[in-house]
Amino acid sequence: MPAVRRRAAKSFVDLIKPGMRVALTTHVNADGDGCGSVVALWHLLMERSVRAAITNPTPFPDRYRFLLEGADRADKTGEAVKHLQRADAVVVTDISDLGRLGHLGRVIERVTVPVVCIDHHASEGVLPDGPRLVDPAACATGELIYDLAQTAGWTITLLAARALYVAIMTDTGGFRFSNTTPRALKVAAHLLAHGLDPEDTYSNVYANESEGRIRLIAEVLDTLVVEREYGLAWVTVPPGALERHGLQADDLEGVVEYPRSLRDVKLALLFRPLANGRVKVSFRSKGSVDSASLAESFGGGGHRKAAGASIAGDMAAVQALVLAAARQLCARRS
Amino acid sequence: MPAVRRRAAKSFVDLIKPGMRVALTTHVNADGDGCGSVVALWHLLMERSVRAAITNPTPFPDRYRFLLEGADRADKTGEAVKHLQRADAVVVTDISDLGRLGHLGRVIERVTVPVVCIDHHASEGVLPDGPRLVDPAACATGELIYDLAQTAGWTITLLAARALYVAIMTDTGGFRFSNTTPRALKVAAHLLAHGLDPEDTYSNVYANESEGRIRLIAEVLDTLVVEREYGLAWVTVPPGALERHGLQADDLEGVVEYPRSLRDVKLALLFRPLANGRVKVSFRSKGSVDSASLAESFGGGGHRKAAGASIAGDMAAVQALVLAAARQLCARRS
Numbered sequence: 001m002p003a004v005r006r007r008a009a010k011s012f013v014d015l016i017k018p019g020m021r022v023a024l025t026t027h028v029n030a031d032g033d034g035c036g037s038v039v040a041l042w043h044l045l046m047e048r049s050v051r052a053a054i055t056n057p058t059p060f061p062d063r064y065r066f067l068l069e070g071a072d073r074a075d076k077t078g079e080a081v082k083h084l085q086r087a088d089a090v091v092v093t094d095i096s097d098l099g100r101l102g103h104l105g106r107v108i109e110r111v112t113v114p115v116v117c118i119d120h121h122a123s124e125g126v127l128p129d130g131p132r133l134v135d136p137a138a139c140a141t142g143e144l145i146y147d148l149a150q151t152a153g154w155t156i157t158l159l160a161a162r163a164l165y166v167a168i169m170t171d172t173g174g175f176r177f178s179n180t181t182p183r184a185l186k187v188a189a190h191l192l193a194h195g196l197d198p199e200d201t202y203s204n205v206y207a208n209e210s211e212g213r214i215r216l217i218a219e220v221l222d223t224l225v226v227e228r229e230y231g232l233a234w235v236t237v238p239p240g241a242l243e244r245h246g247l248q249a250d251d252l253e254g255v256v257e258y259p260r261s262l263r264d265v266k267l268a269l270l271f272r273p274l275a276n277g278r279v280k281v282s283f284r285s286k287g288s289v290d291s292a293s294l295a296e297s298f299g300g301g302g303h304r305k306a307a308g309a310s311i312a313g314d315m316a317a318v319q320a321l322v323l324a325a326a327r328q329l330c331a332r333r334s
Numbered sequence: 335m336p337a338v339r340r341r342a343a344k345s346f347v348d349l350i351k352p353g354m355r356v357a358l359t360t361h362v363n364a365d366g367d368g369c370g371s372v373v374a375l376w377h378l379l380m381e382r383s384v385r386a387a388i389t390n391p392t393p394f395p396d397r398y399r400f401l402l403e404g405a406d407r408a409d410k411t412g413e414a415v416k417h418l419q420r421a422d423a424v425v426v427t428d429i430s431d432l433g434r435l436g437h438l439g440r441v442i443e444r445v446t447v448p449v450v451c452i453d454h455h456a457s458e459g460v461l462p463d464g465p466r467l468v469d470p471a472a473c474a475t476g477e478l479i480y481d482l483a484q485t486a487g488w489t490i491t492l493l494a495a496r497a498l499y500v501a502i503m504t505d506t507g508g509f510r511f512s513n514t515t516p517r518a519l520k521v522a523a524h525l526l527a528h529g530l531d532p533e534d535t536y537s538n539v540y541a542n543e544s545e546g547r548i549r550l551i552a553e554v555l556d557t558l559v560v561e562r563e564y565g566l567a568w569v570t571v572p573p574g575a576l577e578r579h580g581l582q583a584d585d586l587e588g589v590v591e592y593p594r595s596l597r598d599v600k601l602a603l604l605f606r607p608l609a610n611g612r613v614k615v616s617f618r619s620k621g622s623v624d625s626a627s628l629a630e631s632f633g634g635g636g637h638r639k640a641a642g643a644s645i646a647g648d649m650a651a652v653q654a655l656v657l658a659a660a661r662q663l664c665a666r667r668s
Binding site for chain 1: 396508509510511512514515516517518519520522523524526527531532533536537540541542543544545548549551552555556558560567592593594595596597599620
């Protein structure tokens with residue numbers, strides 16, 4: 001474990017006293033890392049006789065609700081403001097600033113107690129003062145909480161181990177993104193050794209799809225076009241498809257991976273009509289094709305392998321424009 | 335590492351001498367564990383100045399061909415019989431008997447040199463004599479080859495590490511099946527530390543889909559029926575769909591996971607018409623629903639969470655029969 005983490009963990013541990021009230025929060029629309037982090041901390045602190053409460057800005061997501069098993073009274077999201085205002089310490093996880101704390105940002109900005117931050121993002125924090133356990137080298141905030149528990153010598157119970165495992169598993173995309181470091185796998189191994197069933201844990205998170213999402217995937221895959229000569233493939237979300245299946249834009253997550261998963265495809269695109277007369281384009285590439293540069297040429301941005309842009313125009317016009325540029329980019333590379 | 339593995343590994347190492355010819359083989363239609371195992375062994379043995387050759391019964395699958403990078407002359411599958419007959423030792427990986435070695439079974443049965451077996455399946459072997467490194471507690475044959483290299487003190491090069499990582503990653507279903515033991519993750523961590531990129535390695539294996547398979551998934555998902563009151567969901571492969579997309583039955587792998595992934599679904603089924611006027615049914619369950627008992631009642635078999643049966647009758651008749659039994663089973667459990 002990096003020494004900086006050990007020192008930071010110690011400053012957090014020094015703060016913790018039995019009987020004190022600690023509010024645990026994370027960003028709006030908590031993901032697996034946010035949910036796993038607050039649940040694990042809740043267990044760890046309750047074991048130290050701390051009166052912990054989960055005080056997220058938005059409701060605990062259905063997909064991660066199973067993590068609250070054995071922590072029935074943990075989630076105080078409905079009364080977050082009250083709990084934050086009377087806490088002796090606040091712990092902000094998986095985010096280093098006030099930006100995505102929703103209506104709780106203004107509350108936390110004004111508290112006079114220490115505000116601890118545990119996060120693996122690189123962004124500069126603007127949180128009120130308090131211990132910082134921030135390291136972008138960690139695969140997930142859950143990895144840092146594991147380090148904290150190890151440094152402090154705190155027992156990791158089965159339910160805390162499961163929450164941390166879910167944090168690491170989801171933030172590494174099921175151990176397949178490039179942040180799957182050797183250490184991420186080693187920590188996951190240690191967490192599993194607490195008696196978790198990896199298959200059940202996986203199912204709990206991922207076997208929780210809505211019928212609408214499966215129907216949406218079928219509809220979108222039906223639109224697949226492959227241009228083998230360019231190594232290009234794209235899909236289009238039919239107008240009104242999200243509404244028809246009672247879904248949100250979030251539910252399209254991962255759908256662009258289907259065209260990207262095609263053999264010999266170097267660039268995959270997903271087109272989605274927006275309500276404001278624009279079209280959202282998601283770019284995903286493999287190998288040396290640069291998604292970000294393409295997205296940037298349309299006023300968007302992102303990373304080399306994953307980028308996006310929102311472009312004015314109707315679907316036909318935007319597709320014509322973007323596909324012409326995409327063909328050019330792919331032809332240049334091959 | 336279990337002591338039995340260390341002893342078995344030693345008996346293999348004792349056999350290996352520089353300059354000798356060693357034929358490496360695995361079962362027909364090699365999977366990621368079979369391919370990864372023979373490729374890793376090839377690298378390990380070539381480093382010891384052994385003249386190794388990969389002699390599989392069926393061609394090296396396209397999906398895993400990237401593993402042969404840096405091992406251009408390794409694959410002698412086309413002349414497998416010749417290489418097996420003149421080898422000083424044969425290593426059979428990922429299978430303990432002659433059953434699935436195709437036309438090579440009869441060749442290997444008659445060789446007079448030691449036949450090494452490295453396998454993680456529980457089946458009793460009927461291979462000719464030779465060192466045995468067999469342990470069903472290993473998540474993959476790749477884990478046993480890692481143990482072998484560790485015991486022998488053999489250097490694991492980057493390309494050997496990648497082959498072993500692919501073996502473990504694929505046989506654990508991307509680290510999500512129940513054979514994802516703490517040790518599996520620890521070994522994977524150590525292999526990654528050789529400098530692999532986990533995301534590239536994942537993409538190499540899984541971003542290699544055929545266009546036909548994506549179109550098949552879309553077609554099959556279009557047939558989804560959900561019976562929420564029973565926690566039952568099923569999909570049906572349209573007649574002639576595989577042929578239309580130039581696919582094999584293998585290409586349906588994983589498709590039944592879509593209905594199984596639905597929230598509140600306890601039992602998922604996939605129906606596929608067979609050429610012989612029968613219908614193949616795949617059963618996948620979650621929680622306490624027993625897929626095997628259902629499959630067995632139709633003359634099939636399998637495990638608690640994954641089973642199958644081939645049933646005489648046309649699609650409508652088989653669906654009526656199986657769904658009636660499935661409803662009864664699910665109603666009983668809830």
